[in-house]
Amino acid sequence: MFKKILIANRGEIAVRIIRACKDMGITSAAVYSEADRHSLHTILADEVYEIGEAQASSSYLNKEKIITLAKKIKVQAIHPGYGFFSENSDFIKAVENEGIVFIGPSSKSVAMMGKKTDARTLMKKNKVPIVPGTTEPVVSIEEGIRFCKDIGFPVLLKASAGGGGKGMRKVTSTKEFDSAFEATKREALKSFGNDDVYIEKYIESPRHIEVQIIADKHGNYVHLYERECSIQRRHQKIIEEAPSVFVDEKTRKKITTAAIDAAKACGYFNAGTIEFLMDKDKKFYFLEMNTRLQVEHPVTELITGIDLVKEQIQIAAGEKLSFAQKDVTAKGHAIESRIYAEDSQNNFLPSIGEIIEYIKPAGPGVRIDDGFLKGSKISLYYDPLVSKLICYGSNRNSAIARMLRALSEYHIAGPVTNIPFLTKIFKHKDFVKGNFDINFVEKNFLKKSYNKNEESSEKISAIFSAVFQKHNIISEKKSSGENNNASNKWLDLLNE
Amino acid sequence: MNDFVVSVNDKKIKIDFSANGKLEINNSEYEYSLSHLNSSSYLLKIGNESFLITLKSDGNSKYFVTFKGQVFETLVRSALEDKVYSLINAKLKQRTNVIVKAPMPGMIIKIKKKAGEKVSPGESILILEAMKMENDIRSPVSGIIENMKIGEGRTVEKGAELFIIK
Numbered sequence: 196m197f198k199k200i201l202i203a204n205r206g207e208i209a210v211r212i213i214r215a216c217k218d219m220g221i222t223s224a225a226v227y228s229e230a231d232r233h234s235l236h237t238i239l240a241d242e243v244y245e246i247g248e249a250q251a252s253s254s255y256l257n258k259e260k261i262i263t264l265a266k267k268i269k270v271q272a273i274h275p276g277y278g279f280f281s282e283n284s285d286f287i288k289a290v291e292n293e294g295i296v297f298i299g300p301s302s303k304s305v306a307m308m309g310k311k312t313d314a315r316t317l318m319k320k321n322k323v324p325i326v327p328g329t330t331e332p333v334v335s336i337e338e339g340i341r342f343c344k345d346i347g348f349p350v351l352l353k354a355s356a357g358g359g360g361k362g363m364r365k366v367t368s369t370k371e372f373d374s375a376f377e378a379t380k381r382e383a384l385k386s387f388g389n390d391d392v393y394i395e396k397y398i399e400s401p402r403h404i405e406v407q408i409i410a411d412k413h414g415n416y417v418h419l420y421e422r423e424c425s426i427q428r429r430h431q432k433i434i435e436e437a438p439s440v441f442v443d444e445k446t447r448k449k450i451t452t453a454a455i456d457a458a459k460a461c462g463y464f465n466a467g468t469i470e471f472l473m474d475k476d477k478k479f480y481f482l483e484m485n486t487r488l489q490v491e492h493p494v495t496e497l498i499t500g501i502d503l504v505k506e507q508i509q510i511a512a513g514e515k516l517s518f519a520q521k522d523v524t525a526k527g528h529a530i531e532s533r534i535y536a537e538d539s540q541n542n543f544l545p546s547i548g549e550i551i552e553y554i555k556p557a558g559p560g561v562r563i564d565d566g567f568l569k570g571s572k573i574s575l576y577y578d579p580l581v582s583k584l585i586c587y588g589s590n591r592n593s594a595i596a597r598m599l600r601a602l603s604e605y606h607i608a609g610p611v612t613n614i615p616f617l618t619k620i621f622k623h624k625d626f627v628k629g630n631f632d633i634n635f636v637e638k639n640f641l642k643k644s645y646n647k648n649e650e651s652s653e654k655i656s657a658i659f660s661a662v663f664q665k666h667n668i669i670s671e672k673k674s675s676g677e678n679n680n681a682s683n684k685w686l687d688l689l690n691e
Numbered sequence: 692m693n694d695f696v697v698s699v700n701d702k703k704i705k706i707d708f709s710a711n712g713k714l715e716i717n718n719s720e721y722e723y724s725l726s727h728l729n730s731s732s733y734l735l736k737i738g739n740e741s742f743l744i745t746l747k748s749d750g751n752s753k754y755f756v757t758f759k760g761q762v763f764e765t766l767v768r769s770a771l772e773d774k775v776y777s778l779i780n781a782k783l784k785q786r787t788n789v790i791v792k793a794p795m796p797g798m799i800i801k802i803k804k805k806a807g808e809k810v811s812p813g814e815s816i817l818i819l820e821a822m823k824m825e826n827d828i829r830s831p832v833s834g835i836i837e838n839m840k841i842g843e844g845r846t847v848e849k850g851a852e853l854f855i856i857k
Contacts, residue, residue: 608745614760
């Protein structure tokens with residue numbers, strides 16, 4: 196087994212990996228950028244190294260710096276987390292060339308699945324169903340429009356190198372095509388360093404269902420059931436659960452088999468996720484394979500009892516899977532909420548700044564994976580994910596009840612968070628019934644003015660403000676006598 | 692001055708502190724107490740209910756009150772102050788220019804409209820990129836763009852004036 200692992204990531208996922216290392220008796224080495232000095236991972240790791248400026252390209256995405264450090268501090272393996280270098284086959288190759296183990300799949304598997312267009316071709320060959328569309332990047336606006344007319348609007352424009360919901364646009368008519376095409380290309384280039392864009396038929400009201408698989412270097416493949424990730428905003432997941440209420444036993448058998456086939460097609464080892472869209476008739480289509488640990492892996496951990504990060508490390512070290520398919524059972528229900536520092540009432544714009552108060556929920560069935568402390572800053576350089584709140588219950592209703600309890604206990608001040616928004620979703624009758632698709636947020640919360648605050652909360656905040664002001668005035672008067680600031684301000688205004 | 696008017700979410704809530712140490716809203720009387728927990732958080736008790744509240748002040752008269760996961764922006768004035776400001780506001784309303792400000796810090800990556808161009812509500816004026824996401828900045832009203840204050844490639848702070856619509 197490895198003696199020391201370098202964690203090439205930040206935030207909650209760096210913390211998650213450090214914890215797995217500690218559980219396994221492995222020394223953990225963390226890196227941080229200038230902006231992250233006050234983050235939790237820099238406190239928990241056994242060794243910490245500052246690697247550069249806040250911009251990811253100078254720190255978390257600087258290949259040379261990370262590999263040089265890995266050699267210098269003599270780690271045997273690098274864990275990339277998710278995002279950053281996790282699906283970068285050049286980085287993996289460079290790590291492999293240094294004789295360091297990459298905790299993930301081979302660079303070859305990543306390359307095969309990395310470009311969505313190549314992955315679609317590979318899946319088609321291996322009889323895994325794909326969404327109708329191009330398997331090649333679109334070279335011109337004219338060609339794109341012609342193709343869209345063939346398969347019919349609406350379509351989705353997608354970055355070939357994309358993932359995580361970024362670099363994706365829905366187009367409903369020829370008129371919108373060229374500006375959407377340009378914007379998708381720009382965003383793709385900036386986010387993924389490649390501006391290839393392809394077209395997929397837009398599937399109406401699908402669910403996003405994905406299958407967790409895990410495979411070792413000895414050809415053993417096991418699936419760990421599905422996750423339901425249909426609750427999304429801006430094409431990014433905010434609530435994930437396992438199992439899915441929509442998937443019956445027959446469909447589960449089919450989709451998990453397809454997932455294993457997909458993983459085998461690229462000679463995969465490590466934990467991986469095959470994402471599918473599923474329509475109303477439970478027909479499913481391959482969307483993409485994420486050749487890394489997922490943000491939402493904890494829900495699978497809670498229903499299967501398997502520590503995915505620990506398994507990843509063991510697989511990377513060449514060990515065989517410690518279980519076979521028949522040993523894996525799913526029990527109960529788990530739900531994850533992504534707590535984002537963002538303003539749900541203002542187009543989900545990120546909200547940055549110092550966390551001035553941070554009190555976590557706890558109690559039965561509650562797990563929090565986070566990366567910040569009171570005093571840490573949410574910076575504009577990275578994804579504004581504050582934490583993941585994961586709740587477990589013997590069934591879905593009890594998991595939802597615990598989630599609502601935990602959300603009401605979670606107190607984060609400074610940046611605005613999506614906690615009130617998540618609370619509204621968990622109280623929505625269609626969510627509770629399991630009756631939703633990937634358009635749920637748009638349909639129920641964006642068009643109507645859902646965002647009216649409860650009157651009682653307004654009243655409490657008003658009372659607090661008045662009481663605070665009154666006390667403040669009293670103490671000001673005590674310390675500095677009468678002051679007439681207020682009346683000066685009036686005069687200023689009147690003179691304007 | 693024992694009467695306050697608190698503005699929150701475009702609403703005004705009148706709170707009177709009575710001589711018996713209670714407060715009154717809409718003719719209902721409440722017992723209350725405020726206790727300082729740490730540098731920024733307080734425990735407010737109203738009747739038998741207790742609330743954890745964190746306060747962020749902007750240094751002026753605005754408060755950002757975090758409570759049950761929500762953030763409320765409040766402004767407290769004495770009843771007299773409130774009357775004066777209402778009068779001033781009525782006067783200022785006659786101005787018709789709308790200043791559009793950056794909702795968050797980021798970089799201007801594309802400007803789609805020039806000064807002098809006519810725009811309608813919801814029309815995209817420029818793209819502000821932050822955290823790798825492109826955000827459309829749209830016109831809130833119809834009118835003519837005046838005074839485009841920024842250029843492509845510029846980074847802006849939150850609240851920076853982007854353009855004016857007349």
